[in-house]
Amino acid sequence: MVPRQTSRDLRNESRFEVLRALFELGPSTRQEIARHTRLSTATVATLVTEFLSEGVLRIAALERRTVGRPYERLAIDPDRGRIVGVDVAETYVAATLFDIALTPISHGEVTLDEHENSQAYVVDGIVRAVEAAVGTGAGEADRILGVGVSMPGQVSPGAGVSVFAPNWDWHEVKIEELLAQGLRIPVYVDNPLKAVALSEMWFGVGRVADSMAVVNLGTGVGAGIAIDGALIRGANNNAGEWGHTLLQLDGRQCRCGRRGCVEAYLGVHGIETSLAEIDKDHPALRQPLQRDFIDAVATGLAAGDPVLAELARRTAHYLAAALGDLVTLLDIPYITLTGWTSTALAEWLVPAVRAELPDHVLPGSLPDLTVEVSRVPGNPVALGMAAFALEHFLGRLGLPSPASAPIARRRTRPQS
């Protein structure tokens, strides 16, 4: 029953390595790609020829030498088409149009009323955000090769294509089908934890490490996990729900129904609850919107508000304890923080978490443990979803380049 890789899988992985080298290095010669990937020059030459013939790569420059043939510098051809990455949250839809080198071109955003949750309303919001990102430029819409959409809650890409979104009370919604009808473009749906992990693997610490947890702090909290270069999906594509692991048995009520979850302390409502415990009349609690609350906390902290300093202290304590569990269980060396709470409060949370984390981690897992705010640019959910959509487009071209498939899926073909 142990799954097994085949020669074909190796070739597909090598193909991804070539793309990844080009994302990292920019325009490169075949020799540079071979050196970077440690693939043979023959393998690189074959894969490059495939990509050139499908227009995925182009010759970006010719480099002349004093003798011999000039070197060709290869690059992903941005003109090959467009990819859209979409981040659907409970309060907004943010869409980014990318070229296939995953350089962002334009954005579109639509606000969602969190009290309106019909399928038609949300699908319409997604379609409008994509249209806003794509714009009305000549023929732009026709150039889109794929759309990747991150949906909150539990998502089963491929087979089931259903969504269980706790806040929306959706069950088994055929969201890929609905969106494909609305957008008339191939749509791939996944969940945001998988998207932030993939963007970190392609464009963040994945460049220096194979194992990482990408911890998202926002309305909800969760962790995208990669181990030894593979995105951990779990048996039902539901891995990473760190926000619903315990901080406190039988503690605060969580919106998932359980008590004492990490999210009940580190989600925005959890941080609001902590503030109310310290000072229920604090003005920051009067902000009706979650983002405004977090911004008010950041502003107050910068101004030296002692109540908010105590809030930051408690929140850092909860975060250090909850990150400690991730490290203790998986002995994972890199934690990157993402999401708007992370961004807004990094200055106060990160140093405190680094200082306290050793109290929560067994000594054996401490060497080289790194906690930092993610350096992935832009909206990492939209970027990760665009990377998934690109992966799927390449698969449809007959050039599979898997960067995220769990090992078991990559290894299903019998060896011939």
Added chain:
Amino acid sequence: MVPRQTSRDLRNESRFEVLRALFELGPSTRQEIARHTRLSTATVATLVTEFLSEGVLRIAALERRTVGRPYERLAIDPDRGRIVGVDVAETYVAATLFDIALTPISHGEVTLDEHENSQAYVVDGIVRAVEAAVGTGAGEADRILGVGVSMPGQVSPGAGVSVFAPNWDWHEVKIEELLAQGLRIPVYVDNPLKAVALSEMWFGVGRVADSMAVVNLGTGVGAGIAIDGALIRGANNNAGEWGHTLLQLDGRQCRCGRRGCVEAYLGVHGIETSLAEIDKDHPALRQPLQRDFIDAVATGLAAGDPVLAELARRTAHYLAAALGDLVTLLDIPYITLTGWTSTALAEWLVPAVRAELPDHVLPGSLPDLTVEVSRVPGNPVALGMAAFALEHFLGRLGLPSPASAPIARRRTRPQS
């Protein structure tokens, strides 16, 4: 930086598949092995020839047909040599002598005084347990191909070969070297969570599933984790320390120094603490030895003791919550319980945990979730360590057959 498999890695993995098929099927023809492993018959024939020439396999039977050549049935040759697997705990050393088909032959056990923790004392105890298992039979000692020793605490096999054992206050002890001097045989050291995971992968639910958590309940508690067929080791071989993740922030003092760890509720001392909270004068608490305490609890439960029924209820509540975290974080479909607490109290804990687990797991991770007591026979730590020692012996023969190496380690060679 994403590691990559090479053709040589594929061949090594295929070699392991052949061995695994023989462990599962017993004596088999090349055709049966090919069908079971989905390897080509040519590949199977090549690998079988290698194994035959090194004496790892033998022709166990010839099966005659009415026409054509007879089929050869192949089996692991039990006479090729012996492997010893050793389970070192804080209160005992248990050693099992196996043939290289990993069939147990004989056992030896030595009691350790938990207050005596010098290196010489522990090393001597291990040597005596191995000698007791091997016995004084003619030449048995000379036939031993390798010894696998599980040590409590943090173990870095290979490079560091050091141990940090919290209860023994050992730091950076070169245990492989010390043992190899004492035993004059190649020694491989690892930690018990890796051993129980490997035995489950080879001889337990690994036969039907690629992802599992093997939860060990004894003096300490922890979880061996396999995902998509790979043993999760972590950056410092320290993954699986589920016993030191939080059940209760700032809760009961744990012997690791942190407060509120799972082990402080589910380790034997944790269960004793729970009983003392219900009835500090309960007679079971008068048992001086941990195993006698657990046996007294089992006996009392069987006799209908209402205080112990309340203890079982609370312990099952803690266990369901803590297992829920494992499932929620990793979306892992199989949990097997091992260790002597699991064995002694299964009748009371398992049904209660199964009933409560859905309250602690997101709905998306519930389908097909299975919790059961491990069916791996004998001492799973000793068996797992013997499997590691066999893996290392095959590597020394020039026939690497990796069953446990993390993907990143398996994939370090450049492709040629």
